[in-house]
Amino acid sequence: MQDTDPAVLSVLRQTFGYDSFRPGQGEVIADLTAGHDAFVLMPTGGGKSLCYQVPALVRSGVGIVVSPLIALMKDQVDALHANGVAAACYNSTQDSEEARRVLAQLHNGELQLLYVSPERLLNSSLLERLADIEIGLFAIDEAHCVSQWGHDFRPEYAALGTLRERFPAVPLVALTATADKQTRSDILRVLHLNDARIHVNGFDRPNIRYTVLEKHKPFDQLIAFLRGRDSQSGIVYALSRKRVDEIAERLSNAGVSAAAYHAGMSAKRRAEVQEAFLRDDILVVVATVAFGMGIDKPNVRFVVHYDLPKNIEGYYQETGRAGRDGLPADALLLFGAQDVVTARRLIESGNNNDQQRVETHKLNAMIGLAESVTCRRRVLLNYFGDRHQEDCGNCDVCDDPPQRFDATNDARKALSCVYRVGQRFGIKHVIDVLRGADTERIRLFGHTQLSTYGIGSDRSEIEWQSILRQLIHHGYLEQDIAHYSALKLTEDARPLLRGDEELWLAKPRMQEKPAGKRKSSSVVAPADEALFEELRQLRKQIAQDAGVPPYVVFGDATLAQMARERPLDDDAMLAISGIGQHKLAKYGAEFLDAITAYCVDSNDSALNLTPLHRRVLQAARDGLDLDQISGQCAQTLGDTSRILVELIEAGEAVDPQRLIAPRKYAMIEALLDDSDGEPDLADLRAALPPLIADHEIRLVCAAW
Structure with a gap:
């Protein structure tokens, strides 16, 4: 900077x-x-x-x-x-x-x-x-x-x-x-x-949690997903106008604030639905994929695909409409075998062979993502050439990992086969060669004579599909869309082929496993929810009076930071991300009044703290250690420690165990436990090694 x-x-x-x-x-x-x-x-x-x-x-x-x-x-x-x-x-x-x-x-x-x-x-x-x-x-x-x-x-x-x-x-x-x-x-x-x-700059949206569920009574699955999201905005995408209308009506009958949006509606009605969604008057829009193009609404908390998208680009773009403010968001895909049949039929109804080839390649990649037994994010990012070496920890596969097996030999067989057939054939042909299939195409190219012909006959077609897709997802293979989705080796495949590394892959799931406990997608901590909701209502009223969507006033991320840090003056308000001089002059007074009134009504101790004390307290509550707090607040370690001691003495919940190294804390605490009555700082200083600073001793003593 x-x-x-x-x-x-x-x-x-x-x-x-x-x-x-x-x-x-x-x-x-x-x-x-x-x-x-x-x-x-x-x-x-x-x-x-x-x-x-x-x-x-x-x-x-x-x-x-x-x-x-x-x-x-x-x-x-x-x-x-x-x-x-x-x-x-x-x-x-x-x-x-x-x-x-x-x-x-x-x-x-x-x-x-x-x-x-x-x-x-x-x-x-x-x-x-x-x-x-x-x-x-x-x-x-x-x-x-x-x-x-x-x-x-x-x-x-x-x-x-x-x-x-x-x-x-x-x-x-x-x-x-x-x-x-x-x-x-x-x-x-x-x-x-x-x-x-x-x-x-990469494609990763780490705040979005990706989940795929096999379709089984999809509307019931949708209702179960929406449970607990009563005040959140979201989009549900469906393939046809008829299905959009049906889902929207059933959601409304179930008490969900929902409306339909598709090209079969009048322009006037579409505009009304879009405007109501932007203003938070409607929380859920059920739509065909046309909806959302250009909807710059940052506080969409979830996107549900009721049907399989035609390609990963569309899926990525549509799920990307959730969590644009950087706060936690969810992307749920309901995936069924009939979706694939329908999608293929739509592609095959086209007249342009080249376009059919491109669309088929993209659909197969989307199916691969839906059927993946590896980290969803890795599959998604790898498609765009954005290689991630670590699993994300924020998708359904990471939360409920499948069983794994040593796939080193199988991977070498597959990679060798791709090489032997000339790196110019797709997944199906490679699997046929591996399994020793007797097809006209294999005979035509003389592939029965290859050393890899039939070496994978011990595995089923489904197993080889899973292995090859995982090799693509992990970056050992890539598909060349310009050459009929032919499989090609990447540089990463060399050490595996040479025997320099091992590879463990996931066993394919033949049936859906029950989903693990869902992570919270709340944008604020429980202690801040009441104030956050008050600020949301104030924002909505101001936006209605001004004739603009609520997020034009302030985004959810800005309101969440307000609820967390509780600014009480102009300088503190300007320190909130998303508030410049113009917005401070236009909206600042009303929000400061609301925060002050809330603090008075709830007897919040923030009223009696200086802005610096509040910043230090918030940093400590966020789990930062002493060094990090000092750097963030531009203070010396001694000054930061003094402020933390004052906060502890004022009754604020500050845990010194999270602020200093565990070994140091344990040494100070052991001496305090052995002392009688009020601890003497001079005695403690003399008994402790020089690596423990005076301000660390004072901090532990204050809490003790």
Whole structure:
């Protein structure tokens, strides 16, 4: 942070209310601010918007943001207005008067950011107008729409390559959350980003817990999942409009605040449902996959797939609509054999053979994720080439691990077979060779003569499918989508083939096991829930009066931090993430009044503590040790210890066992237990070794 442009830090703090960047943001912002092109791959909810918003505010000229999502444009503009930023959108939903007003603002230099749809940008006179206007940067959001390899290809997006030709001196950034290796290369080619700085920041969303359940009375499974989530917002995705209507009606009859959303409804009704969801008037939307594109609602706590998605890109994007605020969220997939049959039938009904091949590959990868007996997150991330060596500990497989077996020899057989067939055949053919199948295709290629022919006849087809999929998930094999999903060895396969390492894999589950105890997805600790709920109600009232969604006022993460830290003055409020000067001036007084009133009513001791004392106390409650608290609060160890002693003497719950090393604590405690009456600090000091500091002795004595 010390090398970051002061103007960037000022915008980050004063406008957006953040003290630091999320991973990867700082490097992207530095490149764009300096005038470089960039490609940015960042997980949904990872903070892509800030990557172009901050440079647009720092650089001279207006930032032009191209987005296919009209709903998202409006949400982004509302959020920017709440932070005091001059922003507008220009799209097909505006009447002529509104469109003229936006263009007048653009020509008069009154806008810092303009959001525009690709159609409006390319199929109007806007490009000619922009030639006479100072432009700070171009940002192409949802850039995967550029590529024919992407899951959401849009022909009008492919024409955006003209921007680099017409505006060669203006920095251009392409941003996406869902692009595999082939799609990423295509984006760079189509947009002419030949010298772009590449920023691939991974796909992991560690706050999302992934669960897959085999379908068995799916509506009952859905109701069981929703139990205990009465006040949480969520999305339930289903395959057909008919099923969407049915689920929404049954949920409403069961007392769930739910509504349907699909293309068969009137535009007016769809807009009403979307607006009610954004304003927290409806908690659960049951929808086809069209819903959610551009819904920038950060406090979606869960996403349920009632049916199998067609590809991992869609699944990742849809589950990524949960937990965008970084707080705990859930993704549940209900998976049945009939889903696979239906999905394959839809693909085969298409006319384009190449497209069928791509879609079949993507569907098979999605089935592999659903059937996986290895960590769900590893499978998901590996698909995008984001290799994780450790299991996540936050999915159903990690919570209820399957039995494992020494698969070293089986893995070597499989890898050898992939190599022997020339690394140009898919899973089914490799399994047929391993099991010694007598098929016309095997005879045609002479694969009955291979040394690996029939060496895996002792295992079933299902077992080999599981082994090969796990080898893909673990990064020993990859599937080449451009060559008919052929299996290819990776560099990681070499030591395993040479006999330099062993490999244990999971045994496939032939039937569903009962789910283990679900981890809590609450966004606040039990002690803070009452205040958090009061702040949510205040936020909703303010948002209703202002005519904006509640999260535009403050996000759930900001409210949770308020409930935890209980700021009682402007300085303490500015220390809350997400609160800048503009929002403090606009909303700060009402929230400070609510927090103060709550503390008075509950006789909270926070009223009698200085802001520094409250910060130290919160850090201790969060489980930080003495060194960490001192660093976080910019205090010496002695000063931090003195404050902690004062907190203990004031009756606050501070546990010194969590603050200092266990061995040191045990030595001090042993002397205290042997002493009679009030401990003498001088005697203790003389009896203890020099490695134990005076402030550590005083801290243990205060608690003792």
